[in-house]
Amino acid sequence: MTYTPAIRELIKQVEVTRDSRLGKDFPRMTPQEKQEVLKNHHPDYIENQFRQVKLGPNKGDRFPHELCDVLEAYPRYEYNSFHADQVDRKVDVLIIGGGGAGAAAALLAHEQGASVLIATKLRFGDANTVMAQGGIQAASKPEDSPAIHYLDVLGGGHYYNIPELVKALVTDAPKVMQWLEDLGCMFDKLDDGTLQTIHGGGTSRKRMHSARDYSGAEIMRTLRDEVLCRDIDVCEFSAAVELLLDEKGRAAGAVMYNMETDQYEVVQAKTVILATGGLGRLHIQDFPTSNHYGATADGLVMAYRVGAKLVFMDTIQYHPTGVSYPEQVAGFLVTEKVRSLGATPVNIDGEQFVYHLETRDVATSAIIRECTRGKGVISPSGSLGVWLDSPLIERIHGEGTIARELPAMFRQFTRFSVDMRKDPILIYPTLHYQNGGVLIRDNGETSVENLYVAGEASGGVHGRNRLMGNSLMDILVFGRRAGLSAAEKAASIKDFAPRLSIEHAKNFAEELESLGEVKTFTSPILLPFKHRLNPNLKQEHRK
Amino acid sequence: MTDLNTLEDNKSSLLERETVEVYIMGKKYTMPNSLTVMKGFEYAGYTLLRGCGCRAGFCGACATVYRVGKNHELKVGLACQTKVEQEMYLTQIPFYPHHRVSYHLEELRPTEDQVVEIYPEINKCLGCNSCTNVCPQDLKVMKYIAHAIRGEVSMVADESFDCLMCGLCASKCPANIVQYKVAILCRRLHSKYLVKKAEHLKRLSGRLESGEFNALLDELMQADKTTLAAKYNQRDIE
Numbered sequence: 001m002t003y004t005p006a007i008r009e010l011i012k013q014v015e016v017t018r019d020s021r022l023g024k025d026f027p028r029m030t031p032q033e034k035q036e037v038l039k040n041h042h043p044d045y046i047e048n049q050f051r052q053v054k055l056g057p058n059k060g061d062r063f064p065h066e067l068c069d070v071l072e073a074y075p076r077y078e079y080n081s082f083h084a085d086q087v088d089r090k091v092d093v094l095i096i097g098g099g100g101a102g103a104a105a106a107l108l109a110h111e112q113g114a115s116v117l118i119a120t121k122l123r124f125g126d127a128n129t130v131m132a133q134g135g136i137q138a139a140s141k142p143e144d145s146p147a148i149h150y151l152d153v154l155g156g157g158h159y160y161n162i163p164e165l166v167k168a169l170v171t172d173a174p175k176v177m178q179w180l181e182d183l184g185c186m187f188d189k190l191d192d193g194t195l196q197t198i199h200g201g202g203t204s205r206k207r208m209h210s211a212r213d214y215s216g217a218e219i220m221r222t223l224r225d226e227v228l229c230r231d232i233d234v235c236e237f238s239a240a241v242e243l244l245l246d247e248k249g250r251a252a253g254a255v256m257y258n259m260e261t262d263q264y265e266v267v268q269a270k271t272v273i274l275a276t277g278g279l280g281r282l283h284i285q286d287f288p289t290s291n292h293y294g295a296t297a298d299g300l301v302m303a304y305r306v307g308a309k310l311v312f313m314d315t316i317q318y319h320p321t322g323v324s325y326p327e328q329v330a331g332f333l334v335t336e337k338v339r340s341l342g343a344t345p346v347n348i349d350g351e352q353f354v355y356h357l358e359t360r361d362v363a364t365s366a367i368i369r370e371c372t373r374g375k376g377v378i379s380p381s382g383s384l385g386v387w388l389d390s391p392l393i394e395r396i397h398g399e400g401t402i403a404r405e406l407p408a409m410f411r412q413f414t415r416f417s418v419d420m421r422k423d424p425i426l427i428y429p430t431l432h433y434q435n436g437g438v439l440i441r442d443n444g445e446t447s448v449e450n451l452y453v454a455g456e457a458s459g460g461v462h463g464r465n466r467l468m469g470n471s472l473m474d475i476l477v478f479g480r481r482a483g484l485s486a487a488e489k490a491a492s493i494k495d496f497a498p499r500l501s502i503e504h505a506k507n508f509a510e511e512l513e514s515l516g517e518v519k520t521f522t523s524p525i526l527l528p529f530k531h532r533l534n535p536n537l538k539q540e541h542r543k
Numbered sequence: 544m545t546d547l548n549t550l551e552d553n554k555s556s557l558l559e560r561e562t563v564e565v566y567i568m569g570k571k572y573t574m575p576n577s578l579t580v581m582k583g584f585e586y587a588g589y590t591l592l593r594g595c596g597c598r599a600g601f602c603g604a605c606a607t608v609y610r611v612g613k614n615h616e617l618k619v620g621l622a623c624q625t626k627v628e629q630e631m632y633l634t635q636i637p638f639y640p641h642h643r644v645s646y647h648l649e650e651l652r653p654t655e656d657q658v659v660e661i662y663p664e665i666n667k668c669l670g671c672n673s674c675t676n677v678c679p680q681d682l683k684v685m686k687y688i689a690h691a692i693r694g695e696v697s698m699v700a701d702e703s704f705d706c707l708m709c710g711l712c713a714s715k716c717p718a719n720i721v722q723y724k725v726a727i728l729c730r731r732l733h734s735k736y737l738v739k740k741a742e743h744l745k746r747l748s749g750r751l752e753s754g755e756f757n758a759l760l761d762e763l764m765q766a767d768k769t770t771l772a773a774k775y776n777q778r779d780i781e
Contacts, residue, residue: 002577026676036726043650097759122592122595122596122604123593123596123602123604125602126596126604127602128597130596130597130601131597131599131602131604140741140743140744140747141743142746142747142748144747145747145756145759146751146756146760146779147756147759147760147763150760150763150780151763151771151775151778153773154763154775155771155772155775155778159768159771163763163764164764167760167764170760171751171756171760174744174747174748174751175748175751177582177741177744178744178745178748181734181740181741181744182735183731183735184648184731184732184733184735185731185734186700186704186730186731186733186734187734189738189741191739192742193738193739193740193741193742194741194742194743195741195743197742198765199781203779204778204779204781205781206781210707212704214601214705217601217602217707218730221708221727222727222730222731225728225731226648228643228644228645229644229646229647229648230645231645231655237592237593259592260593262590266723290599291595291779292596292597292598292602293595293597293598294596314610326577327577327579327582328576328577328578328579328582328623328624329599329600332599341587358545372728380577381575381577391702412600415624416626423759446634468590471770527590527592529544530585530590531587533582533585534582534585534586534588
């Protein structure tokens with residue numbers, strides 16, 4: 001029994017009001033009300049949670065403190081110990097990051113005949129890619145088209161998206177689906193081969209393709225298998241800690257750090273692809289996150305130091321229904337389907353306070369508002385949340401609905417002794433996605449020559465808000481494009497004998513010194529700060 | 544915001560939770576019983592490097608072995624999905640090694656003996672069912688290996704679908720079978736050769752290549768925000 005007697009007392013309040021709430025839709029917010037709750041409670045609007053970054057290509061731009069902290073930190077690698085003539089490995093294309101984007105880039109670069117090295121700080125395939133459950137977007141049906149997909153993406157991103165990138169996304173998408181089919185990816189199909197598709201938030205056509213509720217995992221394990229079968233060099237537990245430039249300021253390699261032996265290695269490469277993912281594990285504004293252990297913004301930090309510009313880094317996607325309790329799965333996503341089936345958010349007094357199908361940003365803001373009003377619930381593990389009244393689902397659709405329609409969710413809660421058929425569950429918004437990233441062109445290239453970025457680390461394609469199912473497609477489209485371009489570029493470079501330089505890190509550190517910055521920690525941080533994972537540690541990294 | 548303080552005050556009464564004594568690599572720690580094995584390590588001050596991934600039961604990086612009290616049985620599970628218990632003896636195992644097998648899917652055929660040809664050791668299955676017993680996803684691992692031996696590729700694909708490739712099955716196998724690698728080979732064979740291709744996808748790609756959508760896309764790319772918003776708000780929804 002995970003719910004304590006004290007919590008059981010609180011649940012009674014939800015049970016008392018359940019009958020009166022049944023069958024009554026809570027009124028939707030007016031546009032003004034939405035604006036108000038967003039402005040006052042959405043994390044992106046809390047001015048004092050942002051500051052202007054002090055140096056670098058985005059100097060003066062407003063970023064979350066936690067991102068500024070790692071961007072404005074001193075380099076982890078002791079640049080004075082760098083010797084330009086000590087090169088440990090030479091490859092054509094160096095790929096940093098072992099998720100879906102990195103794997104896709106490796107396959108395409110390898111096909112071009114390039115020598116490829118994938119360096120990844122954890123296990124190959126340990127990435128947010130495996131956690132994407134819902135699906136992957138692509139226009140594939142006769143009633144759909146890349147143009148309709150384009151308009152959906154733009155509307156979702158509030159029209160801030162970079163057109164060239166969206167065009168690349170929607171026109172490559174069908175090709176990518178065919179590629180995955182050829183690689184033996186097990187998509188949900190009808191007997192005649194028709195791909196099954198459903199709607200996702202903000203889609204005007206049913207173009208969400210899935211592999212049961214393991215869509216990302218299925219894509220990742222297939223790509224990983226193919227990379228391993230092709231004998232592409234993969235170096236695990238080796239984090240890149242600094243990019244290297246040549247005498248003309250072009251990317252030409254990286255310093256790798258063996259996280260277990262504490263040794264550094266210099267890799268020289270004709271082109272470099274960063275596919276390092278996002279920043280979820282920086283726990284912006286102390287939010288829990290649905291993100292993977294490795295999402296610590298390393299790629300942003302390294303790209304930033306060599307002068308690549310970031311875009312849309314002031315907007316973060318928070319999913320309204322992350323698990324608040326049980327502690328074992330805190331931050332983990334409660335799929336939107338739970339609300340689609342009729343479960344509603346309820347406060348400590350058993351009152352509903354927001355229409356259950358408001359958009360993600362509005363629902364998130366309303367839940368936060370309810371908690372700051374003191375109407376939240378403190379869970380047995382000390383976390384804050386509101387109820388999501390899941391037993392309503394069984395009342396509305398009949399007994400057995402939850403086990404049938406939400407098997408993964410049901411298994412997850414049952415594992416930790418919460419019966420979501422009988423008792424409500426505790427939820428709180430969770431940090432889900434970094435909408436922006438390093439600015440790229442449609443071939444993955446950045447403003448730094450020979451440096452490419454793909455996947456969540458890159459920015460522009462999703463504008464200020466990403467739609468569900470577009471990130472799985474994004475990592476493959478731009479992973480492939482970056483892999484192809486980086487290999488072609490590498491092939492065009494003859495007589496490659498760069499004078500490797502780490503001066504940019506030195507200059508960066510000197511600028512920090514001149515700004516009077518104190519050295520508290522170094523970046524990239526590689527693993528989440530300990531105090532973020534362990535609430536017993538009251539460390540403070542904020543400057 | 545004052546109400547937050549009230550909540551803080553209430554916290555202590557709600558937080559009357561039990562603690563357990565857990566041994567990590569032989570050393571005793573007292574910790575709340577509400578933790579997972581993974582969070583237990585972190586609570587005790589360890590920083591996980593190997594043996595930690597998505598932390599949500601999807602990636603299979605955190606296979607763990609443990610014993611409880613005087614029970615001789617060596618238990619296994621995913622560290623992010625297993626709760627700490629009184630007198631648990633813990634250690635994290637690194638990623639379980641597998642032998643390197645290279646094949647070119649293009650050159651394979653989904654014939655009866657294709658899987659055995661690549662993984663001949665599956666014929667040595669002793670039928671001990673250890674693999675099934677340890678699977679954190681409750682897959683019938685031994686059963687799908689039996690299908691693999693008989694060349695029933697699609698059955699393996701279906702039975703093994705929820706596999707996280709954590710490697711616990713292989714760690715227990717007395718016949719040295721690497722079950723999860725057999726499984727992915729079958730899923731790929733099944734998906735590439737034994738199900739029909741999506742014809743609608745091929746057709747749409749053809750239309751794309753013929754340039755059918757270029758004019759429409761160009762128009763959208765040139766459009767200003769107001770025009771786009773108008774189009775977006777008027778779009779028909781399937």
